[in-house]
Amino acid sequence: MTARFPPNHPLYIAFTEKDLCTRCGTCVGVCPNGALSLDKDNYPEIDLDNCVQCGLCAKVCAGGSVNFAELSEITFGHKEATIDFDDHFLQSTIGYATDEKLRTGGASGGVVSALLWNMQKEGTIDGCIVTRMSRENPCRGELYIAKGYDEIRQSQQSKYVVIPVNSLLAKLRNLTGRYAIVALPCQVHGLRLL
Ligand SMILES: Cc1cc2nc3c(=O)[nH]c(=O)nc-3n(C[C@H](O)[C@H](O)[C@H](O)COP(=O)(O)OP(=O)(O)OC[C@H]3O[C@@H](n4cnc5c(N)ncnc54)[C@H](O)[C@@H]3O)c2cc1C
Structure with a gap:
């Protein structure tokens, strides 16, 4: 059964109030049982049949406080x-990226992408969690793990749409290696709580 967190559910938490939910996706990313998913507007939904009530989602909720x-x-x-x-x-x-393509392709000089590319080149990280606009639906943003220069370049520019970056943590659990994440302040707050 899929539902929003009903008020009497033990995991009733701040993001049940839509206005408080930052749609960072952290709850979906940490759920060990895949009981949480995102609805079409990127708000979390719970499959009560799969919820083991571990409480992790409540602990990492960036919208709570x-x-x-x-x-x-x-x-x-x-x-x-x-x-x-x-x-x-x-x-x-x-500052700005000294790589001309990263500099001119970036939102504000390409420093974020230049740092990512530098870390990948040097082997500090194996990939980066970044965003791009969806090819299928250009009004929606999407998450992906960029590996290599060209894939990092695809992530450049700011997307002024909600992209629940931390939901990708669920995928990361099955991967080995080290990953950088580019995230907005509310999303970083969720990561700090995690
Ligand atoms: C929604 C939003 C609001 C912003 N508001 C301000 C502001 O008020 N003042 C200010 O000084 N700067 C703001 N910025 C930051 C600024 O626009 C640039 O993103 C930042 O300076 C980095 O520029 P860059 O050229 O180094 O990045 P680029 O090399 O262009 O890389 C952009 C990076 O941002 C990530 N990104 C883009 N959109 C999103 C998104 N929606 N969610 C998560 N990650 C995303 C991409 O994955 C990529 O890694 C905002 C950015 C965003 C995404």
Whole structure:
């Protein structure tokens, strides 16, 4: 039986409230039993027959809350950050990819893709979790694991659509190797909780 988390279910968590769900996909990515999937709008759905009630999805939910003091400590080494993070940064740097194709193909100079390509070339990682617009449905974004220069280039540019990046964690469980992930702040929050 597929359903949204019903209010009386033990796993009723913040993202049952649609407004709080960031659609990061972390819950789907961590579910050990494949009981969670995404609906057409990328909100999680649960197959209650397959749910073993391990509670992992609830623990990693990025929509539940953000502990700003803890986040500040992890990021800046102190607990003083305000809720909006204004004026708190470690270092400000301007840069661009020296590879001409990565530079001109990028959203803002291609630094993200150049870092990924450099890590792959040097063998630090085996692949990268990135996004592109779907060929079948150009209005939708899709996730994939990029390996090699050309596949990294396909991921360039910002896609202003929701792409539940962390749902790919489910696939990663069956792979060996080290992978980089390019993720937005809410998605990184889910990864930190994980
Ligand atoms: C939804 C969104 C909002 C943004 N808002 C701001 C902003 O307000 N201010 C600001 O300074 N910068 C913002 N950015 C970041 C900026 O647009 C560039 O993505 C960033 O500067 C990196 O540029 P680049 O040339 O190095 O990346 P590129 O080399 O072009 O690589 C882009 C990377 O971003 C990833 N990506 C693209 N779209 C998504 C997505 N929807 N979800 C997850 N990953 C994605 C791709 O997989 C790829 O790895 C935003 C990005 C996105 C995706």
